Amino acid sequence: MRGEIEQRCLDIVKEKYNDKCNFVMSYEDILIIEDALRNAKANPQRNSFPDFVFEGGFIEHFQVTSSFENRKGSTMKREFSEMERNFNQKVEKATENLPTDCITIQSVSSHQLWHKQHTYKNFTDSFKNNFEHHLQSMSKYSGNKEHGIFLIEYSDSALCMTKKYPADIMVGVRYGDLLTKENPSYRLSRDIELLRYIYDNKDEIEFVIFVDENGFHGTWIDVIKTANALEIIKLLHEGYDFHCAMIGSSHYGIGVSVPKNE
Numbered sequence: 415m416r417g418e419i420e421q422r423c424l425d426i427v428k429e430k431y432n433d434k435c436n437f438v439m440s441y442e443d444i445l446i447i448e449d450a451l452r453n454a455k456a457n458p459q460r461n462s463f464p465d466f467v468f469e470g471g472f473i474e475h476f477q478v479t480s481s482f483e484n485r486k487g488s489t490m491k492r493e494f495s496e497m498e499r500n501f502n503q504k505v506e507k508a509t510e511n512l513p514t515d516c517i518t519i520q521s522v523s524s525h526q527l528w529h530k531q532h533t534y535k536n537f538t539d540s541f542k543n544n545f546e547h548h549l550q551s552m553s554k555y556s557g558n559k560e561h562g563i564f565l566i567e568y569s570d571s572a573l574c575m576t577k578k579y580p581a582d583i584m585v586g587v588r589y590g591d592l593l594t595k596e597n598p599s600y601r602l603s604r605d606i607e608l609l610r611y612i613y614d615n616k617d618e619i620e621f622v623i624f625v626d627e628n629g630f631h632g633t634w635i636d637v638i639k640t641a642n643a644l645e646i647i648k649l650l651h652e653g654y655d656f657h658c659a660m661i662g663s664s665h666y667g668i669g670v671s672v673p674k675n676e
Contacts, residue, residue, distance in 0.1 A: 471561030
């Protein structure tokens with residue numbers, strides 16, 4: 415069985431995938447994706463490329479982040495792990511001190527932790543570095559590469575987008591619903607820089623499935639045929655601005671002791 419993280423992301427796509435997720439995809443392309451999602455099996459070689467295989471090719475999963483990264487990994491992940499470790503120690507201590515002869519309610523919490531080092535540049539660096547790393551792994555893979563799919567997961571919930579408008583747009587007039595705001599969650603299908611990047615790698619990888627599991631605005635899935643990525647750019651006009659919101663983490667728990675004779 416493949417790791418929980420990879421399988422969970424694939425299961426999310428299977429559950430939420432629909433035709434609105436497809437970008438510049440022909441009917442034949444959609445059939446390939448549907449077949450891959452339906453028939454993908456975990457690679458029995460747990461630590462080897464790729465994560466999943468199907469009769470026509472493979473699916474390789476990796477995660478990207480907008481947090482600052484170094485050789486120790488993502489700042490956000492390290493901060494969250496430290497907070498979780500401290501919280502679990504508090505829980506363990508509180509559990510040991512709960513009385514056994516009376517009904518007692520005791521709460522345990524952690525301080526609000528704000529994750530500050532999120533930027534769009536961190537995100538694009540993470541995206542490209544991970545993409546290239548997995549392309550290198552793919553080059554050593556001797557299995558079926560006819561239909562290669564990268565399943566890319568972003569779950570920091572920090573990266574947001576806002577539509578750009580022309581600098582000379584008229585003011586003091588009505589534009590109907592043309593200025594209606596989109597959901598602020600990041601979408602790969604709106605990112606001109608990374609659409610050009612995946613197009614440049616069209617000869618290496620056929621499809622990209624991008625999953626933005628946003629804790630505030632829901633889960634969004636973009637399935638893109640890399641060879642057609644520039645066709646999306648034609649519709650983006652002025653494009654989008656990308657920025658990172660301030661996000662935080664905390665833990666809160668309640669323990670209840672009940673006497674055995676109750």
